Amino acid sequence: MRRAKVNQLPPAKRKMVVSHSFRIGFVLLISAFSFLSGCSNAEKPKAEAPAPPVVARADQQQQMSNLPPPELNSVQEAVKRIFKDSALIDTSRKPTFIAGDFNGDLSQDIAVVLKPSSGKLSEMNEELPNWILRDLFAPSEPRVAQLRVAEDEVLLAVIHGYGPNGWRDPQATQTFLLKNAVGSGMQAHQATDVAAANQGKKLPRLHGDVIGEVLKATPGYLYYAGATYAWYDPKNFKGEPERGMVHVPRNERVKK
Numbered sequence: 001m002r003r004a005k006v007n008q009l010p011p012a013k014r015k016m017v018v019s020h021s022f023r024i025g026f027v028l029l030i031s032a033f034s035f036l037s038g039c040s041n042a043e044k045p046k047a048e049a050p051a052p053p054v055v056a057r058a059d060q061q062q063q064m065s066n067l068p069p070p071e072l073n074s075v076q077e078a079v080k081r082i083f084k085d086s087a088l089i090d091t092s093r094k095p096t097f098i099a100g101d102f103n104g105d106l107s108q109d110i111a112v113v114l115k116p117s118s119g120k121l122s123e124m125n126e127e128l129p130n131w132i133l134r135d136l137f138a139p140s141e142p143r144v145a146q147l148r149v150a151e152d153e154v155l156l157a158v159i160h161g162y163g164p165n166g167w168r169d170p171q172a173t174q175t176f177l178l179k180n181a182v183g184s185g186m187q188a189h190q191a192t193d194v195a196a197a198n199q200g201k202k203l204p205r206l207h208g209d210v211i212g213e214v215l216k217a218t219p220g221y222l223y224y225a226g227a228t229y230a231w232y233d234p235k236n237f238k239g240e241p242e243r244g245m246v247h248v249p250r251n252e253r254v255k256k
Contacts, residue, residue, distance in 0.1 A: 063164045064108050070099045075112055078159055078167050082130055082175045086123035087114045090154060093182065099167070100188035102158055103224045104208030108166030111158045111211055113182055116149055124149040131157070131175040134228045136215075138179075147179065156181040156222075158229065176229055181222060183215035194221055198234045 072089070075097050079089060089096055090113045097112035116124045125148045133147045149155065155177055162172035191206035204223060210232070211222040220233040 064101065064106065064166065067099075067108055067166060067168075070097055070110055072096075074168055075110060078110060078172070079112060079114065079157065081170065082157070082159060082173060083114070084123070086117055086120040087155075087157070088117050089113065090115045093154070093186075095186055098186055098188045098211065100209035100211070101161075102188075102208050102211065102229075103160055104191075104206075105160070107161035107163060107172075109158060109161045110167040111156060111186070111188075113186075114155045114157050114177075116151060116153065116155075121149065121151055129177075130173065131177045132228075133177045133179070135179040136181045136222070136229065136231050149177075149179070153179065154182045155179060178222075178229055181215070181229070181231075183213035186211060186213045188212075189221065194232075201234050202237050202239075204230065204232050204237065204239075 072091075076089060079087060093113040097110055099108055099110050101107065102109045102111065133149070135147055138147070158176045158178065159167045159172060160174040160176075161167045162169040166172065188209050189212045190209055194206065194210055194212075195203060204225065207224045207226070213220070213222065215222075215231065218233055218235075220231055222229055223232055
């Protein structure tokens with residue numbers, strides 16, 4: 001009600017109207033305060049919610065430990081999924097394959113010794129393969145000639161796992177194919193054990209498990225360095241290789 005009209009009312013009526021207006025304003029003020037307090041309390045847990053516990057990591061580690069040991073038939077299936085008929089497992093090597101979380105993503109990987117299939121060298125050297133070919137000791141520079149697989153060459157394929165089933169999963173396709181990486185006494189080691197065994201020495205950044213072996217008469221470790229796999233010789237290690245661009249396998253490219 002407008003002030004002019006209120007002033008025209010009798011004193012008793014005017015007092016009642018003013019009192020009523022005051023009560024309405026007070027109720028609206030209290031309601032607004034309660035609403036703002038409710039919003040503040042509703043948003044507070046979001047801001048103060050603690051970081052999720054590391055339960056997921058423990059669960060994934062438990063899942064990996066519950067996986068059965070790799071056996072030849074399942075490893076052959078994984079190799080065929082990546083290489084089709086262009087490569088075979090070299091069963092003359094002992095061990096032929098080992099499992100571990102080599103890239104540190106909490107999904108089990110498999111490292112397996114391969115050789116090109118007879119008459120399939122062209123498939124191993126196709127322009128856009130399903131794997132990432134690397135030479136363990138070649139410099140990663142643009143002027144270096146494109147790597148090629150040679151006939152009867154012994155290679156190490158590291159198939160990265162996908163999800164709880166690891167390298168057995170049909171979607172596990174990211175693979176590094178490594179030249180000059182097959183030695184003797186191949187064995188998986190945890191990064192913490194490698195660090196403890198080499199205290200006081202310069203260490204690379206270890207993302208996951210490593211592959212210990214004797215390579216070129218030198219004991220050391222094969223480890224995942226992000227864009228490639230690299231060799232760690234505790235006696236002569238000078239630093240990690242420069243990270244180049246990662247080749248995306250053909251079957252992992254996004255179709256546009």
